[in-house]
Amino acid sequence: MLSEEVIRELKEIVGDEYVVTDPADLYVYGFDASIHHRDADVVVRPHSTEEVSRIVKLANRRKIPIMPRGAGTALAGQAVPVDGGIVIDLQEMNKVLDIRVEDLYVIVQPGVVYAELNKILKPYGFFFPPTPGSASVCTIGGMVAVNASGMRALKYGATRDYVMALEVVLPTGEVVRMGTRTIKNSSGYQLEKLFVGSEGTLGVITEVTLRLQPLPPERAVTIAAFRTLKEAGQGVSNIIADGYLPSALEIMDDVCIDAVNKHKNAGLPQCAGILIVEVEGHKEVVEEDLKRVARILKESGAFQVEYTRDPEEMARIWSARSAVLPALSSYGETFVSVSLADDMSVPISKVADAVVAYREIAKKYGFVIGIYGHAGDGNLHTKFLLDPKSEEHWKMAEKAVGEIYDVTLKLGGTVSGEHGIAITKAPYMKKERASVLPLMKKIKEVIDPNNIMNPRKMAYWENGIIQYLRYPVGRK
Amino acid sequence: MLSEEVIRELKEIVGDEYVVTDPADLYVYGFDASIHHRDADVVVRPHSTEEVSRIVKLANRRKIPIMPRGAGTALAGQAVPVDGGIVIDLQEMNKVLDIRVEDLYVIVQPGVVYAELNKILKPYGFFFPPTPGSASVCTIGGMVAVNASGMRALKYGATRDYVMALEVVLPTGEVVRMGTRTIKNSSGYQLEKLFVGSEGTLGVITEVTLRLQPLPPERAVTIAAFRTLKEAGQGVSNIIADGYLPSALEIMDDVCIDAVNKHKNAGLPQCAGILIVEVEGHKEVVEEDLKRVARILKESGAFQVEYTRDPEEMARIWSARSAVLPALSSYGETFVSVSLADDMSVPISKVADAVVAYREIAKKYGFVIGIYGHAGDGNLHTKFLLDPKSEEHWKMAEKAVGEIYDVTLKLGGTVSGEHGIAITKAPYMKKERASVLPLMKKIKEVIDPNNIMNPRKMAYWENGIIQYLRYPVGRK
Numbered sequence: 046m047l048s049e050e051v052i053r054e055l056k057e058i059v060g061d062e063y064v065v066t067d068p069a070d071l072y073v074y075g076f077d078a079s080i081h082h083r084d085a086d087v088v089v090r091p092h093s094t095e096e097v098s099r100i101v102k103l104a105n106r107r108k109i110p111i112m113p114r115g116a117g118t119a120l121a122g123q124a125v126p127v128d129g130g131i132v133i134d135l136q137e138m139n140k141v142l143d144i145r146v147e148d149l150y151v152i153v154q155p156g157v158v159y160a161e162l163n164k165i166l167k168p169y170g171f172f173f174p175p176t177p178g179s180a181s182v183c184t185i186g187g188m189v190a191v192n193a194s195g196m197r198a199l200k201y202g203a204t205r206d207y208v209m210a211l212e213v214v215l216p217t218g219e220v221v222r223m224g225t226r227t228i229k230n231s232s233g234y235q236l237e238k239l240f241v242g243s244e245g246t247l248g249v250i251t252e253v254t255l256r257l258q259p260l261p262p263e264r265a266v267t268i269a270a271f272r273t274l275k276e277a278g279q280g281v282s283n284i285i286a287d288g289y290l291p292s293a294l295e296i297m298d299d300v301c302i303d304a305v306n307k308h309k310n311a312g313l314p315q316c317a318g319i320l321i322v323e324v325e326g327h328k329e330v331v332e333e334d335l336k337r338v339a340r341i342l343k344e345s346g347a348f349q350v351e352y353t354r355d356p357e358e359m360a361r362i363w364s365a366r367s368a369v370l371p372a373l374s375s376y377g378e379t380f381v382s383v384s385l386a387d388d389m390s391v392p393i394s395k396v397a398d399a400v401v402a403y404r405e406i407a408k409k410y411g412f413v414i415g416i417y418g419h420a421g422d423g424n425l426h427t428k429f430l431l432d433p434k435s436e437e438h439w440k441m442a443e444k445a446v447g448e449i450y451d452v453t454l455k456l457g458g459t460v461s462g463e464h465g466i467a468i469t470k471a472p473y474m475k476k477e478r479a480s481v482l483p484l485m486k487k488i489k490e491v492i493d494p495n496n497i498m499n500p501r502k503m504a505y506w507e508n509g510i511i512q513y514l515r516y517p518v519g520r521k
Numbered sequence: 522m523l524s525e526e527v528i529r530e531l532k533e534i535v536g537d538e539y540v541v542t543d544p545a546d547l548y549v550y551g552f553d554a555s556i557h558h559r560d561a562d563v564v565v566r567p568h569s570t571e572e573v574s575r576i577v578k579l580a581n582r583r584k585i586p587i588m589p590r591g592a593g594t595a596l597a598g599q600a601v602p603v604d605g606g607i608v609i610d611l612q613e614m615n616k617v618l619d620i621r622v623e624d625l626y627v628i629v630q631p632g633v634v635y636a637e638l639n640k641i642l643k644p645y646g647f648f649f650p651p652t653p654g655s656a657s658v659c660t661i662g663g664m665v666a667v668n669a670s671g672m673r674a675l676k677y678g679a680t681r682d683y684v685m686a687l688e689v690v691l692p693t694g695e696v697v698r699m700g701t702r703t704i705k706n707s708s709g710y711q712l713e714k715l716f717v718g719s720e721g722t723l724g725v726i727t728e729v730t731l732r733l734q735p736l737p738p739e740r741a742v743t744i745a746a747f748r749t750l751k752e753a754g755q756g757v758s759n760i761i762a763d764g765y766l767p768s769a770l771e772i773m774d775d776v777c778i779d780a781v782n783k784h785k786n787a788g789l790p791q792c793a794g795i796l797i798v799e800v801e802g803h804k805e806v807v808e809e810d811l812k813r814v815a816r817i818l819k820e821s822g823a824f825q826v827e828y829t830r831d832p833e834e835m836a837r838i839w840s841a842r843s844a845v846l847p848a849l850s851s852y853g854e855t856f857v858s859v860s861l862a863d864d865m866s867v868p869i870s871k872v873a874d875a876v877v878a879y880r881e882i883a884k885k886y887g888f889v890i891g892i893y894g895h896a897g898d899g900n901l902h903t904k905f906l907l908d909p910k911s912e913e914h915w916k917m918a919e920k921a922v923g924e925i926y927d928v929t930l931k932l933g934g935t936v937s938g939e940h941g942i943a944i945t946k947a948p949y950m951k952k953e954r955a956s957v958l959p960l961m962k963k964i965k966e967v968i969d970p971n972n973i974m975n976p977r978k979m980a981y982w983e984n985g986i987i988q989y990l991r992y993p994v995g996r997k
Contacts, residue, residue, distance in 0.1 A: 147762040148868035227866040228898035232937040238714035259764035286623040288735035390703040392624035422704035491967040
């Protein structure tokens, strides 16, 4: 709990109506989209960099933890204030400050919503490509904080590839500008890239300059149905090895297809696995590429390959793909889908091995899992269906998750492709990043000596020993 | 000078024949492609990460400066050992370790030459795009160290956008692995990006995993001639604003055209400025894009627009473009071209303003300058023609350079797009990066507390005050 004096100081900085202290609100602010929870002590909703700086100075002086928060869609616990303190809700800072398509950039405040930004950019013929699953609600600041991406990363890259410049309030309250508004720079350390994916542990992002891409003139979507998940996985690497990088290349397994068909009457072909392939470009290119993709998919074993260029039909397919997560949630009667081993990424050619291995591990523990994701860039999501009230289920799930991460690392992969580490994946990062954790610690300590910025996320040290929060933190 | 004991220890680590102590060799190793020079004290040529680690441990124990060196093509003094010490020549570590086109990556040692790598990748149908001017000799390790790029950055990005993973020997001698071999990751701080462009000040890069791109099926080149440099600059931003990103968009002014025509009999249209535009893709797309580009160029004021799809003719054009630097060197009889304000980058729409302003500044001081560069990404090179023996020339040049940087920053630009800071540009970086230098210093100090890694480059501190080396360092 914070003292009355702190609350009063915060009210002086942002104004009474932008300091949240109602217990019901603080309960809600204690969640993100992960399995963790901890009530916020206080929430402030600043309107300017200057206000953020004053809040951070106050917190640093009094050594109060700070949790910068966007829309709260983080999947690994980034936005859960595990040590309490001040949650800085950045959603009031939601202005698009400058649109410069002729310079290929846009400047935004951190609270701008991803889909809103692309809606604004559309008439100019440009877009910010990453397309996360939470596109319609997530904020740009949050995307920068976790290096978010989504189904367009194979062709277009992740958020890190689009951050040209950042304004950041450091843990001292000092405001610094990183990067440039030029397409490239070699002038000093690329700090703007270091801060991407730092999960609020190094500072508060208050302004983002994003590189833009021109919108493609046309798009089309192919759906290919396979008799085995392994063949579908093989189809993915065959497309890449042929030198073709689709603008989206998604995989869904039988569980996901069934869930979506039931939930949304989506009419996807019921089979072991489907690939959804988006091609784009000039009209003639789309035509040629559709043929090329269909040939490769058939050679990979697809028993049915269909495509559409109808915008409504394409929207229907993408909405079916987006429905995987809600559909899985209501798939079992007592079971809910849980984000545990939910964001593995492997080298592209290992997608087939990975999906087969994940399925076997789940089977061994008697779990139903849904496997889907951005197969084109090797990023696979699995959702466990379990009874969240069963301690035994949680214990078994923890074992299964450990094995899934082990096989992912054995295949040359990573425990997080796009969701980040925070709490849920912290214990597993040690295996992947053992050699580099001491260096991360040094950088964290030198930038944030009082450890006020989103403490105990990713990894933390006690008595010189690395520690992790156990999951699920606080959730009842 | 280093003690006999140090030399003996180095010989024990890498073998007698890989320790260079001959004064003539040490003199040569004291140069890079910049205006600076300082004899090396000793050069070692290791063959493995383990040898590098042992060298660094020795240097750290004895607090001897280390200068990691690739091919020595750095343009701002990165590879000049200003404080002497040990130059680590990484050219013996020149193996391509793994080619995984199906996973879109290649693993190389730092001494692999850029053009050699692309020659090896070509039969697979893939390439590593940045294409620096020194492509035929520069090493991958050096490219990572300065975040090198070149004429393909607009469409394809710079080296930082291709570094998936690094193996680095830290200043303690510890070997760490950063990044992943997956297309994207959100697992911990993106240290692999922080080390790109760190100019040898944070560690020695011993292995690089690079993302690959498929080669385009076809390419074509358009040359447009303009009556004013401003119109040429306007042509650049008109192409981008139209939503078209060419794979190369180069500018050359009248001085550069004249120099190249005389030097190589290149036959380029003699005029105030030309744009060279490369388009690529499917055959039909190339045809359509050539028309689109020609239309925009004519609307921008080009009085002549010609294109070619003949590979030999295209090679001839690119070799004329590459000849700018040597051609300018022999352009005047007593004057040589000097790299001073040679790597400014501005927002794309400011290219026209920048070239006009640079020309005016040069005129004011009575200098002839050649302006050329990667206009499509806003990166402009200027070469001063001056008498290097004239103190007055150096003094005037320093003034002119200061003004060029001032106008660059005023236009929203940076003092380095692709060559880096090192010595030549260090004094000017303070204006650009004032707010972020203390953070750079903290990171440098915590990673390299004994300050052995390429000391006094970019910026350094004495008695708490920021200092820079004066140029030209040591050159007589």
